[in-house]
Amino acid sequence: MGAIVPSGKALARAIVAHAQISEGQVVVELGAGSGSFTRELLAQNPKISLTVFEMSVDLAAGLRRDFPRAQVVALPAEDLPKVAAALGILRIDRVVGGLPWALWGESRQAAVLDAIVPFLTPQARMVTFHYVHSRSLGRVATTRRLLQERFEQVTYSEPVWANVPPAFVHISQGVKIRG
Numbered sequence: 001m002g003a004i005v006p007s008g009k010a011l012a013r014a015i016v017a018h019a020q021i022s023e024g025q026v027v028v029e030l031g032a033g034s035g036s037f038t039r040e041l042l043a044q045n046p047k048i049s050l051t052v053f054e055m056s057v058d059l060a061a062g063l064r065r066d067f068p069r070a071q072v073v074a075l076p077a078e079d080l081p082k083v084a085a086a087l088g089i090l091r092i093d094r095v096v097g098g099l100p101w102a103l104w105g106e107s108r109q110a111a112v113l114d115a116i117v118p119f120l121t122p123q124a125r126m127v128t129f130h131y132v133h134s135r136s137l138g139r140v141a142t143t144r145r146l147l148q149e150r151f152e153q154v155t156y157s158e159p160v161w162a163n164v165p166p167a168f169v170h171i172s173q174g175v176k177i178r179g
């Protein structure tokens, strides 16, 4: 699944802090695993609409049990356009990503982004993470370039050293209008 161990509280807090979520927003989480980010998202933002895409049927079942407030979908994130209307998703304000970007080649990363980005509001923010050690694999640079092609502003947080392994948050905002 790409994670060495589920993300810790420090990374979950950093992810949620950088997402800058407001009451009433439509939030979509991608690749929730056992729910480290989901737990923090809902604890800090009880009044959001949260839909979680987790492609593992077993993990999705656990998320449904642990987070009845969230709408949990056991499908790959790439399928969002096919099911958005049925899920009541017309627009997305915040995307919180736990997907294993660094394990994927460019075409898969682009396919996920191109499924999500058309739903984003102009002020939307997308936050995701990479492990510090995965920078040397070169795929962080690929993810960053793909994000920069789609967002006006793409920045990194300081590393969250308390996470095992240490990770940093990628923050993207300002969706580019694409012709």
Ligand SMILES: C[S@@+](CC[C@H](N)C(=O)[O-])C[C@H]1O[C@@H](n2cnc3c(N)ncnc32)[C@H](O)[C@@H]1O
Binding pocket: 001, 002, 003, 005, 006, 007, 030, 031, 032, 033, 034, 035, 036, 037, 053, 054, 055, 056, 059, 075, 076, 077, 078, 097, 098, 099, 100
């Ligand atoms: C790196 S783990 C992260 C889990 C959790 N967010 C965390 O940080 O502890 C990645 C998760 O993404 C899920 N996943 C992988 N590809 C996916 C996809 N295309 N759509 C939705 N979920 C996916 C995996 O099943 C796994 O649970």
